[in-house]
Amino acid sequence: MTSVVERLSGPRPVFSVEFFPPRDAADEQQLWLAIRQLEGLDPAFMSVTYGAGGSSRDRTIRTTGRVVQETSLLPMAHLTAVDHSVAELRNVIGWYAAVGVRNVLAVRGDPPGDPNGEWVKHPQGLTYAEELVRLVRDLGDFCVGVSAFPYGHPRSQDLDTDTEYLVRKFRAGADFAIAQLFFEAEDFLRLRDRMAAKGCDSPLLPGILPLTTVRTLRKTVELSGAQVPASIARRLDPLQDDPVAFRAEGIDIVTELSQRLIDEGVPGVHFYTFNRSKATTEVVGRLGLLPARA
Ligand SMILES: Cc1cc2nc3c(=O)[nH]c(=O)nc-3n(C[C@H](O)[C@H](O)[C@H](O)COP(=O)(O)OP(=O)(O)OC[C@H]3O[C@@H](n4cnc5c(N)ncnc54)[C@H](O)[C@@H]3O)c2cc1C
Numbered sequence: 186m187t188s189v190v191e192r193l194s195g196p197r198p199v200f201s202v203e204f205f206p207p208r209d210a211a212d213e214q215q216l217w218l219a220i221r222q223l224e225g226l227d228p229a230f231m232s233v234t235y236g237a238g239g240s241s242r243d244r245t246i247r248t249t250g251r252v253v254q255e256t257s258l259l260p261m262a263h264l265t266a267v268d269h270s271v272a273e274l275r276n277v278i279g280w281y282a283a284v285g286v287r288n289v290l291a292v293r294g295d296p297p298g299d300p301n302g303e304w305v306k307h308p309q310g311l312t313y314a315e316e317l318v319r320l321v322r323d324l325g326d327f328c329v330g331v332s333a334f335p336y337g338h339p340r341s342q343d344l345d346t347d348t349e350y351l352v353r354k355f356r357a358g359a360d361f362a363i364a365q366l367f368f369e370a371e372d373f374l375r376l377r378d379r380m381a382a383k384g385c386d387s388p389l390l391p392g393i394l395p396l397t398t399v400r401t402l403r404k405t406v407e408l409s410g411a412q413v414p415a416s417i418a419r420r421l422d423p424l425q426d427d428p429v430a431f432r433a434e435g436i437d438i439v440t441e442l443s444q445r446l447i448d449e450g451v452p453g454v455h456f457y458t459f460n461r462s463k464a465t466t467e468v469v470g471r472l473g474l475l476p477a478r479a
Pocket of ligand 1: 233234235236237263264265290291292293294295312313314315331332333338339340341342346347350351353354363364365366392
């Protein structure tokens with residue numbers, strides 16, 4: 186099985202897709218429909234996020250294992266340090282290795298319940314993603330990804346320290362990073378420039394959420410930590426009460442954004458799919474990233 190970073194080093198830009206673990210049987214059906222539909226488009230890899238609690242974590246592990254066994258997709262499992270001792274983290278990583286998952290996105294995670302609450306590490310656990318990267322690398326031949334924040338992580342004092350800690354994750358063994366949501370190409374490109382200024386040119390993928398509804402726009406504000414810029418508000422605000430027109434304009438906006446980033450040389454575009462396939466399929470089709478047979 187190849188690694189994510191190998192898939193990112195080809196001559197053409199690629200795309201990848203992210204899912205979250207299903208909450209119930211209906212969710213599971215929806216998730217697998219989306220996985221099957223996107224599988225036909227040959228994404229470079231797919232990933233499954235890691236939840237805050239026991240049962241959602243089991244579902245991440247189960248889903249990732251099923252992807253290995255039943256699909257042609259290259260899976261990447263997310264892992265967090267939340268409420269885990271190092272011994273438990275070793276177990277999860279060992280399980281991933283046992284089912285053939287060789288790609289892990291190592292993120293610290295947020296305090297359960299209140300993402301902005303105080304971070305309390307497990308007494309036998311880890312404090313920063315950097316330590317998780319080291320642990321995963323020490324346990325086997327994994328390709329490891331980390332998260333990056335175009336506007337800086339909400340807990341960071343300033344962009345310079347934020348970038349310094351990001352670069353430390355690469356020095357600890359990370360192979361690539363995926364950026365949190367952002368609105369404009371320059372926001373992402375400035376992060377890439379900050380990394381380069383610190384001597385780091387490892388692959389950095391933009392994370393893109395297709396703006397299909399007012400809810401996805403709000404989610405982008407919430408997760409990015411940035412307000413909607415005037416250039417986008419001008420296009421979407423007049424369409425708030427017209428879902429069809431909003432969706433069409435939103436898809437145009439993320440297609441233009443992704444195209445600009447491809448022109449700027451990103452190795453791939455990572456889509457947050459919300460366990461749906463339609464909008465991602467439309468955008469990657471318009472970007473010309475589909476295989477000829479799709
Ligand atoms: C692509 C992507 C995927 C994600 N997937 C998941 C998921 O599956 N499950 C989930 O629960 N969450 C997920 N998250 C959210 C993520 O867990 C949170 O945003 C979390 O708050 C930050 O994680 P991190 O790995 O960037 O933390 P870290 O890199 O540990 O950084 C956390 C804070 O500490 C600072 N810092 C880092 N290292 C040091 C150091 N050595 N000394 C002092 N300060 C330091 C950083 O600047 C930052 O302010 C994801 C985020 C992204 C962008």
